[in-house]
Amino acid sequence: MTRYIIRRLLQFIPVVLVSTLIVYALNFLMPGDPIRALAGERPMSEAAIATMREQYNLNDPFLVQYGKYIWGIITAGDFGSTFSGRPLSDIIAQRLPTTLMLAAVTFAIQAVIGIIAGILAGLYKDRFIDRLVQVTTVVMVALPTLVIGFLLQLIFGLNLDWFPIAGTRDGLVSYILPGIALAAVSTGMAARMVRGELVDALQSDYVRTATAKGLSRRRVVLRHGLRNSLIPVVTFLGADLATLLGGTMVIETVFNIPGLGAMIVDSIKGQEGTVVVGIVTLFLLFFVTVNLIVDLLYALLDPRIRYE
Amino acid sequence: MTNSSTAEPLLEVRDLQVEFRTKAGTAQAVNGLNVTLHAGETLAILGESGSGKSVTAQAIMGILDMPPGHIAGGEIRYRGEDLLQMPDERRRRLRGMNISMIFQDALSSLNPVLPVGWQIGEMFRVHRGVKRREARQKAVEMMERVGIPAAEKRAGDFPHQFSGGMRQRIMIAMAIALDPDVLIADEPTTALDVTVQAQVMRLLKQLQEEFNMGLILITHDLGVVADVADKIAVMYAGRVMEASDVYSIYSSAAHPYTRGLLASIPRVDGADERLDAIPGLPPALTDMPPGCPFSPRCAFATDRCRTERPELREIAAGHTAACHYAEDFITAEEDQHEPA
Numbered sequence: 001m002t003r004y005i006i007r008r009l010l011q012f013i014p015v016v017l018v019s020t021l022i023v024y025a026l027n028f029l030m031p032g033d034p035i036r037a038l039a040g041e042r043p044m045s046e047a048a049i050a051t052m053r054e055q056y057n058l059n060d061p062f063l064v065q066y067g068k069y070i071w072g073i074i075t076a077g078d079f080g081s082t083f084s085g086r087p088l089s090d091i092i093a094q095r096l097p098t099t100l101m102l103a104a105v106t107f108a109i110q111a112v113i114g115i116i117a118g119i120l121a122g123l124y125k126d127r128f129i130d131r132l133v134q135v136t137t138v139v140m141v142a143l144p145t146l147v148i149g150f151l152l153q154l155i156f157g158l159n160l161d162w163f164p165i166a167g168t169r170d171g172l173v174s175y176i177l178p179g180i181a182l183a184a185v186s187t188g189m190a191a192r193m194v195r196g197e198l199v200d201a202l203q204s205d206y207v208r209t210a211t212a213k214g215l216s217r218r219r220v221v222l223r224h225g226l227r228n229s230l231i232p233v234v235t236f237l238g239a240d241l242a243t244l245l246g247g248t249m250v251i252e253t254v255f256n257i258p259g260l261g262a263m264i265v266d267s268i269k270g271q272e273g274t275v276v277v278g279i280v281t282l283f284l285l286f287f288v289t290v291n292l293i294v295d296l297l298y299a300l301l302d303p304r305i306r307y308e
Numbered sequence: 309m310t311n312s313s314t315a316e317p318l319l320e321v322r323d324l325q326v327e328f329r330t331k332a333g334t335a336q337a338v339n340g341l342n343v344t345l346h347a348g349e350t351l352a353i354l355g356e357s358g359s360g361k362s363v364t365a366q367a368i369m370g371i372l373d374m375p376p377g378h379i380a381g382g383e384i385r386y387r388g389e390d391l392l393q394m395p396d397e398r399r400r401r402l403r404g405m406n407i408s409m410i411f412q413d414a415l416s417s418l419n420p421v422l423p424v425g426w427q428i429g430e431m432f433r434v435h436r437g438v439k440r441r442e443a444r445q446k447a448v449e450m451m452e453r454v455g456i457p458a459a460e461k462r463a464g465d466f467p468h469q470f471s472g473g474m475r476q477r478i479m480i481a482m483a484i485a486l487d488p489d490v491l492i493a494d495e496p497t498t499a500l501d502v503t504v505q506a507q508v509m510r511l512l513k514q515l516q517e518e519f520n521m522g523l524i525l526i527t528h529d530l531g532v533v534a535d536v537a538d539k540i541a542v543m544y545a546g547r548v549m550e551a552s553d554v555y556s557i558y559s560s561a562a563h564p565y566t567r568g569l570l571a572s573i574p575r576v577d578g579a580d581e582r583l584d585a586i587p588g589l590p591p592a593l594t595d596m597p598p599g600c601p602f603s604p605r606c607a608f609a610t611d612r613c614r615t616e617r618p619e620l621r622e623i624a625a626g627h628t629a630a631c632h633y634a635e636d637f638i639t640a641e642e643d644q645h646e647p648a
Contacts, residue, residue: 203373205416211371213482214404215434224419231421302421303466 004307008292015288016281017070023280024066027273035083056083056274069274080274082267088278091263098168099248099259105172105179107241114187115233118194119226125199133191140188145247149181149254166256178255182247186240193236197229204228231301238294242287316388318522319345319368319407319490324382326360326367326546328593329375335593337363339546341382342620345522347489350513352525352533352554354569355543358590361526364543365492368524369409370399386490405435408483412495414475418467424478425451425463431485450481454511473504477511484515491516492524497532509536530573534558542566545590545601548620550634552627562623562634565602600631608633 035044035052052058057065072078079088121133140148156177157165168174201207202225210224248261256262260279267275299305326338338360345351355361366372368384370391384391386407391399411417419427428450429443438446444463451459454477467475476496483491493512497505513536516523527533533540534554541551542565550563561567571584588605591597600618603609612632620630623638631637 205411205413206419208371209411209417209479209482210419212369212403212409213431213434214400214402215430216400219434224422228419228421303423304420304468 001307005292005296008295012285012288016284019284020070020277020281021066023277024069024273025062027268027271027276028062028065030268030271052083069277079278082272082275083270088275091275092260092279092282095258095260095263098257099245099252099261101168101172102175102178102182102248102252102257102259103241103244105175106182106244106247107237109179109183110186110190110240111237113183114190114237115194115230117187117191118233119198121191121195122198122202122229123221125195130195133195137188137191140184141192143184145181145185145250146254148184149178149251152177152181153254168257174255174257178251178257181254182244182251186237186244190233190237190240194229194233197232198225201225201229231298234301235294235298238290238297242290245283245286315346317344317385318347318349318387319343319524320383320385321364321368322383322385324364324367324384325380326363326372327378327380329378330594333594336546336596337377337593338367341543341546341548343541343548343551345490345524347522348516348520349539350516350523350525350537352527352537352540353543354527354530354533354540356528356590358545358593359543360546361528361543362494365409365494365524365526369407369492370403371409401435404431404483404488405486406488407490407492408486408488409492409494410476410479410483410496413499414472414479415467415499417479418475420467423464423466424470428463428478428482428485431482435486446485447481450485451478454478454481454484454515456481471504472500473508476500476504476508480508480511480515484519484521487519488521490522490524492526494526495528496525498527498529505532512536530569542569545596546593547601547630548628549602549631550627550629551620552624556624556627560624560627560638562627562629562638563602563631564606564608564637566629567637568605 035049035056035058057068060068069080072080081087082091117133117137121130124130143151152163153165156162163177164170164174165177202221204225206228207220207225210220215223245261248259249264250261251257252259252262253265260282264276264279267273267279295307299307321341321343324338324341325336328335328337341360341364343351343353343364353361353364363372363377366377367379368391372379379392382392386402391402394402418424425444425447428447429438429440432438432443432446433440448459448463451463456462456474456477462470467478470478476499480496491512496512497508500508509532512523512525515521523536525533525537537554539551540554540557542549542557542563544565550557550561550566557566558570561570565586568584568586572586586605591601591604597604597614599612599614599616600606600609603613606613610632616632618630618632620628621634622628623634
């Protein structure tokens, strides 16, 4: 088990190297000159431009640029800085809590609503509540996150005025609409998954055995049916927690939330490669770590799975 | 088998009717079934797949999937009391405690993610209110009782870590944990190797004698039946075709269907003979022929068989058959055995 974990951790290194290289390359290939874009309409002396190009290694060939970037991280823990001179670590420290908060609210909605809706639909298969969950979840899965975000802003923000439509000034309340928008697709998928798994489990031989043992219906469903049907759902939600960060790019922009997702979008616009690569790498590390935890959790929940 | 005709029966099934309502129509899975079981007695219910034998077991146990299943009529009396009229909660308590059941495929019938000791111990915890630690101890005792080596150590293992025979022993340990009066075994050895089959059957028989249980053995394997059963009921298309003590079935089977089954057993002394299989398939339960359900496949069927359904009737003491010509078959057999 320990050896398995060490092996998985060692796999992080090539994964991070390859993916940072790809993101760095994409950024390098973007048309336009980042320094001139920074200057915008204002005139800027050729000397100043040349100094900045030198400072940010922009004159070097691509692989040298990338090499210097990685070298800086390894030797000095220097993740670089923005063109305005602000270190990236500063930006992350300031914006990470906001994005984590959004992720937490989103995950809570997915897990709680998704699982409860799935259980109700599975228990009352083919009844009204099941049909309701089935129809609602199809809509949730089918609608793009962006559209759901706009709809929520329009209905619950502007028309009903229940929730703020932008910013984070109102604390937890500000995260509810963006959280719902970001959670919608996965909530729908989780609910459908729980339903399917529960329906299968309730028809399984071991649930029939549990009934034959004279257990109460409640115990049969909770201890024998649900226990097994939630295993794949736990892994799904875990893996989804990692992909969720990608969604913050859209939702933080729509709801004007000053998190890391919005920062990526802004930095792409400003061609700030260092910032994009830095934050994407952070997301990536989060992704592989969460996936590892999910795999370990899976073995813990299902005794038939063993790693060596 | 003791004075079974005079003592009060443990279980008495009277005119049981089980239907399945499907889109294709109503299927008569069990159609007027009568069986009686006494303490210490083994009743084998024999039949092909789809004959209604497993449905009968599930109806007695009260674990029929309803819907689509539906008990359309009849009685299932346990110690004189009709289980079908009993409040759900009372009936639930009887399950596992007084009447319990083991299934064909122990791997899928045991919960894959719970330790086997926990699953056996659950019987004591739920029905007797025993604490976790003590329940585990009792589970280990049960495992030892059914012959699982190193039971203390293995109680924490999961079903997939055991062999097929050991898993079926675990099922048995769970079923007999609370000393039930009636044990229903639905094809308990079908999924096992032949050598293991014999061990498991021997264990069942031994436990039955020890606890004086009534055992209902559901099977399609006549070979298994001969060794352990006291009585046999042969089912076909939801009905009992023939029922008697085990000796009479083998010595003087009256129903052409039973005779067909007996002829289809492979014999050790006739290796190069072709097996006599019964031609054709059982009728669709949604579309039963008007006369005898076996008539389309019966070599001896007459017009009477195709139009008039034979009732189950006594043809000798303790021997019933549902065939218009049952007596003729028996007499023919006796003629054959007379010295020339």
